[in-house]
Amino acid sequence: MGKTFPRCLQQLDFRKSIVGLVTGAGALYLLYKAVRAGIKCTPPLCSNSPICIARECPGPGERGLPQGAPAPQASSGGGPKGLAIERERHGRDSGEIRRLLNSLECKHDEYVKSMILHSITRCVYLLETEASACTTEDICLVGDMLDDADNSVKIQALNALKAFSGIRKFRLKIQEHSIKVLELLSTIWDTELHIAGLRLLNNLPLPDYVHPQLRRVMPALMEIMQADYILAQVQAVRLLSYLAQKNDLLYDILNCQVHPNFLSLFQSTQPGSLLFEVLVFAERLSEGRNSTHYRAVKWHYHEQSLHEALFGDESRLADRLLSLVIHPEEEVQIQACKVIVSLQCPQDVGCRPSSCRPSPCRPSQSYFQNGE
16 A cells, blocks of 8 residues: 555544535535525414514515515614514504414414414514504404413413503403403413413403402412412412402402411511512401491301401411511511501591501500400
């Protein structure tokens, strides 16, 4: 052969390097072609890929740009003139929400439906004018997704309805789905669904005709409130605080059964956001039970009821409240003092400010034995 063995090895390594470089360059070229094709690709109306609100989108009656056409020119604001958000800024309808709603009517799998609903939610928040131009039929279309078998689709539908509820003209139509939302909260134990459903209900004025359904789901709301998921707990307490102001629902809330460790919600180790909402809830319950309307009836409570946990003779709420008066967060301190004052109001005089003189704080049963 005329070549030494080390020299052959050296040439072999060199050839391997050349082959590696060629192979790497080929892979990079193929990757470049794939990315370039993906950038140029415009999804059809009912494609199986989720639609992005920030993509280049033609206006109503326009066709998408051909693949060989140059990119759109930048506007004075720095973004392309074809972006949906940019069209909204210049008073032009991008038609993005309409395309998404039309696409929702097509047959898709659960993942695509949930992504389309997610895109609708973002569009409603970002494209206010286009969202306001939607119709009640569009709200019904989104509401129908609450009957989907997949929980992720239900969650995204709840988020989309929450977004639409910020537009006044849609609130009455969205209220019609309140009973369905309450049913989902009481039959499905899914934290994300609880958060989405409660956020929607907290953004709506609930009509009186849903009160019977509210009574039936009260135990479920109380369970969510006592679960270990802060976001869901906060939303559940906010809804219960709102309902505690309804005269015909107050007894149902106070007589609802709670866990033996319910007062752990008033521990100073709880997050400040949850503590504040729980204290607001306790204050409204105290004010409600001291009202003339409520005291006119002799009520009987379950021994493990919320009433006994908060206001019963064996309750330790006083100790918890006194520890919260020195809480690091000021709003928690103030709210704890408000609850103490409301509990010290004698029942025979109600809660008139002129009659309520807060006595020196001491951990005793005097807070709960009102009028004794």
